[in-house]
Structures are given as structure tokens and as C-alpha cells.
Amino acid sequence: MYNVAFVDDSKCIAEKGCRLCIMYCPEADCILLNPESKKAVVITSRCKGCDLCKVVCSTHNAISMHPVDATTGKVQLGADQAESAGLGQAYAG
Ligand code: SF4
Numbered sequence: 812m813y814n815v816a817f818v819d820d821s822k823c824i825a826e827k828g829c830r831l832c833i834m835y836c837p838e839a840d841c842i843l844l845n846p847e848s849k850k851a852v853v854i855t856s857r858c859k860g861c862d863l864c865k866v867v868c869s870t871h872n873a874i875s876m877h878p879v880d881a882t883t884g885k886v887q888l889g890a891d892q893a894e895s896a897g898l899g900q901a902y903a904g
């Protein structure tokens with residue numbers, strides 16, 4: 812079990828120009844701007860669960876981390892967070 816990031820559209824302000832998570836994510840093409848909703852969207856299959864996007868979005872708190880079922884690839888939004896890779900925690904100090 813590992814975590815992936817998930818964006819809450821109701822909190823994301825990407826339509827106002829915010830791109831913080833997209834800029835800081837160390838994985839290429841992992842967080843994209845959804846051209847229809849104008850919100851950030853995490854490509855689950857590319858996310859390494861480092862927490863960095865969650866840290867940089869701390870003002871709007873739009874990103875949360877959730878376990879993903881390694882067999883089905885489905886994000887388990889209601890489940891408790893699994894162990895973190897911790898990179899974002901290091902940045903948060
Ligand atoms: S940092 Fe937060 S508010 Fe900004 S685009 Fe990413 S999810 Fe949206």
C-alpha cells in the first residue's frame with residue numbers, strides 16, 4: 812500500500828492562476844491542469860506519494876494523501892493514510 816495525492820476541486824484555485832503543485836511536483840506530467848474544470852488533477856499512476864504538493868498547497872489545503880490499492884490502482888479516499896514517503900515533510904521542516 813502506498814499513498815497518492817488527490818486534489819479537492821472545491822478548494823483548488825487553479826482557475827485563478829495557481830500552479831504551485833504543478834511547479835513543485837518532482838515527477839514529470841504527474842499533476843496537470845484539467846482544461847475543462849480548470850483545476851489541478853493528479854495522474855495517479857505517476858504519483859510517488861512524496862507529499863510535496865500537499866505541503867505547497869497548505870494555504871488552500873486542496874491536496875490530501877490517500878492509499879491506493881496496488882492491485883486495482885484505485886484511490887481509496889475514505890481510507891486512512893498509509894506510510895508517507897516523507898519528502899514533503901522534510902520541506903515543511
Ligand atoms: S497548489 Fe493547490 S490550489 Fe494551487 S493549483 Fe495546486 S491544488 Fe490547486
Ligand code: SF4
Pocket residue numbers: 815816835836837838841842853857858859860861862863864865
Ligand atoms: S505526492 Fe509528490 S509525486 Fe505525487 S503529485 Fe504530489 S508532488 Fe507529485
